[in-house]
Amino acid sequence: MWRRDNKFPDNGFEQWGGYMQAKINKLEEQFSSRAGNEAKESNIFNGVSIYVNGFTVPSADELKVLMVRHGGVYHTYQKNNDYIIASNLPDTKVKNMSLARVVKPEWITDSIKSNHLLDYREYLLYRNSITQPQLNFAKVSKTLNSLVENAPQLKQTVSGKENDISNFMKKEEKEIDQFMVSEVKMSNDIKQPDKSFSNSKVNNQSKVDDIDSAKFKNINDINKIIQTTKTAADPNFISEFYNNSRLHHISQLGACFKQYVNDLREKTDFLFPSRAWLKEEIFKSRKQANLSQLNFENGKVIMHIDMDCFFVSVGLRNRPELRGKPVAVTHSKGGQFRTKRSGVDRNTEFQLYRQRQAKQIGKAAGIPEEEVEFESRVDNIADEDDKYGCMSEIASCSYEARAKGISNGMFMGAALKLCPDLQTISYDFEGYKEVAFTLYNTIAQYTLDIEAVSCDEMYVDCTELLKDTGIGVQEFATFLRTEIKSKTGCPCSTGFGGNRLQARLATKHAKPDGQFFLIVELVEDFMFNIKLKDLPGVGRQTAQKLESIGHQTCGSLQSLSLAILQNHFGNKTGALLFDQCRGRDTTPLTFFTVRKSVSAEVNYGIRFENNNQCIEFLKQLSVEVQTRMQQYKVLGKCITLKLMVRAEEAPVETAKFMGHGFCNVINKSTSLNNATNDVEVITKEVISLWKKQNIDPKEMRGVGIQITKLDTVNNKPIKGTLSKFLVNVKTKTEEKCNSLNIPESVDFKSKPECKPDFSTKNSSKTTPKKTKSIAIAKQKSPVTVFPKSPSGKRGRPPKVAKIQVPSRNLLKTFIKGSNIKDTPYKNPMVNTVMPEIEIVKKEEKPQGLLSLPWEKIRELLRAWLDSGQTPLPCDVGMVTEYMCEMVVNKNIDKLYILIKFLRRRTSEIGSDDWKEVYKIIIENVQNAMIAVYGKPLFLGD
Numbered sequence: 001m002w003r004r005d006n007k008f009p010d011n012g013f014e015q016w017g018g019y020m021q022a023k024i025n026k027l028e029e030q031f032s033s034r035a036g037n038e039a040k041e042s043n044i045f046n047g048v049s050i051y052v053n054g055f056t057v058p059s060a061d062e063l064k065v066l067m068v069r070h071g072g073v074y075h076t077y078q079k080n081n082d083y084i085i086a087s088n089l090p091d092t093k094v095k096n097m098s099l100a101r102v103v104k105p106e107w108i109t110d111s112i113k114s115n116h117l118l119d120y121r122e123y124l125l126y127r128n129s130i131t132q133p134q135l136n137f138a139k140v141s142k143t144l145n146s147l148v149e150n151a152p153q154l155k156q157t158v159s160g161k162e163n164d165i166s167n168f169m170k171k172e173e174k175e176i177d178q179f180m181v182s183e184v185k186m187s188n189d190i191k192q193p194d195k196s197f198s199n200s201k202v203n204n205q206s207k208v209d210d211i212d213s214a215k216f217k218n219i220n221d222i223n224k225i226i227q228t229t230k231t232a233a234d235p236n237f238i239s240e241f242y243n244n245s246r247l248h249h250i251s252q253l254g255a256c257f258k259q260y261v262n263d264l265r266e267k268t269d270f271l272f273p274s275r276a277w278l279k280e281e282i283f284k285s286r287k288q289a290n291l292s293q294l295n296f297e298n299g300k301v302i303m304h305i306d307m308d309c310f311f312v313s314v315g316l317r318n319r320p321e322l323r324g325k326p327v328a329v330t331h332s333k334g335g336q337f338r339t340k341r342s343g344v345d346r347n348t349e350f351q352l353y354r355q356r357q358a359k360q361i362g363k364a365a366g367i368p369e370e371e372v373e374f375e376s377r378v379d380n381i382a383d384e385d386d387k388y389g390c391m392s393e394i395a396s397c398s399y400e401a402r403a404k405g406i407s408n409g410m411f412m413g414a415a416l417k418l419c420p421d422l423q424t425i426s427y428d429f430e431g432y433k434e435v436a437f438t439l440y441n442t443i444a445q446y447t448l449d450i451e452a453v454s455c456d457e458m459y460v461d462c463t464e465l466l467k468d469t470g471i472g473v474q475e476f477a478t479f480l481r482t483e484i485k486s487k488t489g490c491p492c493s494t495g496f497g498g499n500r501l502q503a504r505l506a507t508k509h510a511k512p513d514g515q516f517f518l519i520v521e522l523v524e525d526f527m528f529n530i531k532l533k534d535l536p537g538v539g540r541q542t543a544q545k546l547e548s549i550g551h552q553t554c555g556s557l558q559s560l561s562l563a564i565l566q567n568h569f570g571n572k573t574g575a576l577l578f579d580q581c582r583g584r585d586t587t588p589l590t591f592f593t594v595r596k597s598v599s600a601e602v603n604y605g606i607r608f609e610n611n612n613q614c615i616e617f618l619k620q621l622s623v624e625v626q627t628r629m630q631q632y633k634v635l636g637k638c639i640t641l642k643l644m645v646r647a648e649e650a651p652v653e654t655a656k657f658m659g660h661g662f663c664n665v666i667n668k669s670t671s672l673n674n675a676t677n678d679v680e681v682i683t684k685e686v687i688s689l690w691k692k693q694n695i696d697p698k699e700m701r702g703v704g705i706q707i708t709k710l711d712t713v714n715n716k717p718i719k720g721t722l723s724k725f726l727v728n729v730k731t732k733t734e735e736k737c738n739s740l741n742i743p744e745s746v747d748f749k750s751k752p753e754c755k756p757d758f759s760t761k762n763s764s765k766t767t768p769k770k771t772k773s774i775a776i777a778k779q780k781s782p783v784t785v786f787p788k789s790p791s792g793k794r795g796r797p798p799k800v801a802k803i804q805v806p807s808r809n810l811l812k813t814f815i816k817g818s819n820i821k822d823t824p825y826k827n828p829m830v831n832t833v834m835p836e837i838e839i840v841k842k843e844e845k846p847q848g849l850l851s852l853p854w855e856k857i858r859e860l861l862r863a864w865l866d867s868g869q870t871p872l873p874c875d876v877g878m879v880t881e882y883m884c885e886m887v888v889n890k891n892i893d894k895l896y897i898l899i900k901f902l903r904r905r906t907s908e909i910g911s912d913d914w915k916e917v918y919k920i921i922i923e924n925v926q927n928a929m930i931a932v933y934g935k936p937l938f939l940g941d
């Protein structure tokens, strides 16, 4: 007999427990013997045990048989790990139990039908909210934490060899994961969450879910639950709100991938071993000579790539039985019972929205507000207790749902009207992140010329990649899409064109699961039928205004001259429209993203009883903003408080539960003398802005804080990046600038009059000796004979007296392994100590760039090109000087890499100044080449 003290079950009859245990054991034995007798049909429920609570269809007995047949366990008495199968439960039961594993019997029957175990979470009995999701504490933090362990592993690149990009990606993914986890953690730490509440088994989610159950029809119960639903007056509201806000997660992910691309570009070597594999695979699969070979004379090839119905595709990986059906990702299940709250007046609220929209259209069309007519009608709007009244938003819907008229962002109720059998699946933030990483990593194996748009979308300049590999656009697209689909299980679409506008429109044309190359010959025809509202530069108001003057398509707008368009829309928008409707777009891709603002906004659950609550909330929101500023390492000068206040004519109770309803928006800003991220300063300013508005806190429906005019922490803007590093060698620099063919003026458009004296008369006889000092600095060497600048003047020394601290990365790069030494530098802007750079002068050693290792030069060059500043002649002089020295030192391989990089970046930047910089450098380098080798460096074109 098993004994209790040995932690084994006791089946004795001495105590009640013993009796019960004996009974349970007996029933289990019966179950096992029955299992032995039943023909086993599958192992779907291997490891799953269920306990049936109450009346179910199929009945408990039938479920027992099904479990036996399909490898599961049926418990007559509930055990810890059991799934509780129930069709409904009396409320006394609900109050006393955890609802996390209460599952509908359909979970069993549907799993058997689809021959695999379906996700039980999709069948939870208590999951439907009244309207919107309620806060599900700690769920997301848990998800993010688990991601750190489970970050997707990169596939090895070429034959097991990994280049630094793939290694870097792995490291970086982890850092980004940690960044996201730390964000959640930080905000929780700061706000000291009420653990008892977070951990409570019946949390807010289940409280509201309870309301959805048809069992809670007693209005007093419902009101009690609504009253206890968390509002912004609760001290833990903000962290919980952000942990559960889908929009917050999307924007976080988007920002992370922008940073990811920045870092990949900054820290890896731009060598792409996977290209060899790509080429090999594509050449292998070619059945005939490549017909789609690109004509590079046509310029750039820009790709736009976007996952198809992203949230749905990721969700369907666990619900394959729903493929091909109309599916939506939303918090709501739809079609369930909801309660009607008193005071809700949907008709009035919707009417107010319509009225505002009509005024906006009127304004866009130049009609005075008082003359705008709008239709005053009473719609047959479903109430919230009607399934068609559900105001839960659809985040993403499948293309089958779109075929029925459903679109992303639509309310669930409206969607159900269009498609009553619309299936819903829940969010999978972990899955989105995993797929997004795979998408970015797949592209980054082949090129880093990426502009990240969001977690599932980016632009890629494929020009260099295609040229380097010699593969065609279509075959690359097919290969890439297949690779992404096989790695992620999700389809994507790609569009290619000569610029970003064409690429984006091509993707739209290709969707879903397709590809389209808008070749130059097709552009005109293609653009003709494009709807103006689909152009990226055309917002709702502009589209409405265009429609009001009779234009809906690009073809139709092409009939208007530039002057007419500018007359109607102003110079900038007019010119944009003129170009866009012809498929023209000169905006270069931005590979390096610079953050312009940091903000935190909450427009859900904002319900205050008094001023103190509102002030407390403003303090918390200030902490949230400051936390984000710290993460992004920025300070800001301008603080804007955004207030959403219930419009006088709007019902007090909003149509959407805890939503903001129809509001007036007030934005108030203040500018500081110095940029800051000090939470006390931010809070003080925000509260002062709030107090000045004199608004009744009860009328507040949304609050946001935005910080703009950003500056990087410890990084004052720098001018003349290179010069600033090397300012203490200004005398030398001055000499060298003078000696190079660099115009003194910043106007790089003006060409130097004379060429450096590298001409053929500098025969090999005059070739300078290989020497550690730079050839061009030596007066007698052929490369030292340089003409004056176009202005005829000699260059002046740079006027920088003292080195300011440049970007941290640059600093780090330079401090290590160079002759730069640290001395404390106190940044007056913030209380942090930063090193000041001082160049140790050693006359006999090479100075400036020449003192640095080649790897550092690459970093510096990259930073210079990405600085977003106008190139200064002295900087150009130094780079030229360095490259000429490489020629002299016969360091041609590395020189070639630098030049290729320089060429690529300058052409990406696309400005005439930078193109001129490239030209000047190349002219000097080629002249040095001729001087040293008697011939120019072969650059391929």
Ligand SMILES: Nc1ccn([C@H]2C[C@H](O)[C@@H](COP(=O)(O)OP(=O)(O)OP(=O)(O)O)O2)c(=O)n1
Pocket: 246, 247, 250, 306, 307, 308, 309, 310, 311, 312, 395, 396, 397, 408, 409, 456, 457, 511
């Ligand atoms: N306001 C928004 C915008 C986007 N998303 C989420 C859901 C989308 O699935 C995902 C990507 O957005 P897209 O605009 O790319 O839309 P889809 O990928 O769903 O569809 P499409 O195939 O048209 O790109 O981001 C969201 O939840 N809410």
